[in-house]
Amino acid sequence: MLRRQRGVSLVELMVGLAISLVLVAAAVAVYARALQGSATSGNLVQLNQAMRSIMNVMEFDIRRAGYSASAAAGTTNNTFSTRSATGTDLYVSSTNAPTAVNDCILYSFDLDSDGAFAANKREIFGFRYNRATRQVEVLNQSPTATGKVAADWTSQSCADPNLDWQALNLPDTVQVTALSFSTEGSQCLAFSPETYTPNDPATFARWTLTGTNTAAACDLGAGGAPAGTYAAATGTTFPLASTLKALVEVRQVTVRLVAQHARDTTLTRTLTHTIRVRNDRATTL
Numbered sequence: 001m002l003r004r005q006r007g008v009s010l011v012e013l014m015v016g017l018a019i020s021l022v023l024v025a026a027a028v029a030v031y032a033r034a035l036q037g038s039a040t041s042g043n044l045v046q047l048n049q050a051m052r053s054i055m056n057v058m059e060f061d062i063r064r065a066g067y068s069a070s071a072a073a074g075t076t077n078n079t080f081s082t083r084s085a086t087g088t089d090l091y092v093s094s095t096n097a098p099t100a101v102n103d104c105i106l107y108s109f110d111l112d113s114d115g116a117f118a119a120n121k122r123e124i125f126g127f128r129y130n131r132a133t134r135q136v137e138v139l140n141q142s143p144t145a146t147g148k149v150a151a152d153w154t155s156q157s158c159a160d161p162n163l164d165w166q167a168l169n170l171p172d173t174v175q176v177t178a179l180s181f182s183t184e185g186s187q188c189l190a191f192s193p194e195t196y197t198p199n200d201p202a203t204f205a206r207w208t209l210t211g212t213n214t215a216a217a218c219d220l221g222a223g224g225a226p227a228g229t230y231a232a233a234t235g236t237t238f239p240l241a242s243t244l245k246a247l248v249e250v251r252q253v254t255v256r257l258v259a260q261h262a263r264d265t266t267l268t269r270t271l272t273h274t275i276r277v278r279n280d281r282a283t284t285l
Contacts, residue, residue: 043261050174051259051271054136057168058127059275062253065090065107066279070115079117080108081281083216088117088124089281090251092181092214095128095158102214104128104158105181105253106139109279128158128165129179136176136257137165171262178258184209185274186217187250188226192243202241206233218247218283246284251277 066081066089083089088108095104106126108117117123126139169176187208196203207230209217215228224239232238253275261267 040264040267043264043267047174047259047261047267047269050169051257051269054168054176055255055257055271055273057138058136058255059273061125061127062090062105062107062255062275063278064109065251065277066281067109068115068279069110069113071279078279078282080110080123081279083219083281083283089216090183090253090277092183092253093158095130101178101180102182102212103179106158126158127168127179127181129176130165130167133167134171134175134177135167135169136179137167140164140166169259173262174259175262175265176257176259177268178256180212180256181214182254182256183213183215183217183228183251184211184254185252186213188217189248189250190218190240190244190246191248192241192245194245195243199235201235201237203243205236205238205240207231207236216249216281217251218249218281244285246282249281249283251279251281253277 066078068078068080071078079088081089090105090107092102092105094102104126105128106124108124110117111123124139128137130137185208187206190205192203198204207217207226209215209226209228210231211229213228215226217226217228219227221227224244255273255275257271259269
């Protein structure tokens with residue numbers, strides 16, 4: 001016997017469609033969140049990789065500051081770590097002094113391993129922050145002014161218009177929002193080579209730079225005390241004994257890099273590295 005078949009009513013159809021639309025909307029929302037999460041993860045990886053690449057370049061190069069092929073243990077004849085008005089030592093300064101933070105570093109090392117420094121060999125190197133373009137820049141060894149070379153260093157100034165700089169990062173991908181350098185943690189050993197005793201403050205002193213420092217650890221101010229902020233070892237007194245003959249500087253540079261992703265400025269990361277300079281600076285008094 002045939003039975004009369006009965007379809008769904010209009011109300012039932014509308015209810016079914018409404019439920020289907022809700023399910024589809026939920027699926028689309030989940031998919032959109034997954035895509036957004038994937039994009040965020042990708043941007044974060046890209047940001048981290050770019051920052052580490054920039055930091056690795058700076059770290060590898062800064063560690064070589066003061067290298068000289070002719071330097072010998074126990075001597076002070078290293079022309080690549082001379083602290084003077086026209087010196088070749090490691091210098092931290094501001095690109096736009098005096099208002100900017102310490103966003104630039106300059107230093108030298110024996111690039112051709114001949115043991116001698118000459119301005120025309122371009123053996124001055126450095127990094128700085130460009131606020132206008134939000135880029136980290138590396139000192140280019142090609143001169144920009146007639147008769148001037150990048151290594152003709154007379155003022156330890158990163159703002160010298162005769163120096164030429166090249167960018168390390170593309171601002172359409174990663175934007176650097178801050179860069180700073182500090183000599184905090186560097187140590188100075190001050191002693192009289194012939195008669196010093198490690199526990200005798202009259203012949204030996206040791207101190208460590210503290211705070212946001214730009215000074216060299218062995219820079220001496222009035223009365224023989226360090227020029228920057230410092231923490232002295234127990235028993236150290238200033239001024240030092242008049243018999244003081246030599247200073248040995250154990251150098252390190254702390255680099256702080258802050259950057260954000262260009263397409264997602266909510267993604268901001270800070271990377272801080274402390275770089276131990278391989279070559280200590282020794283000087284006689």
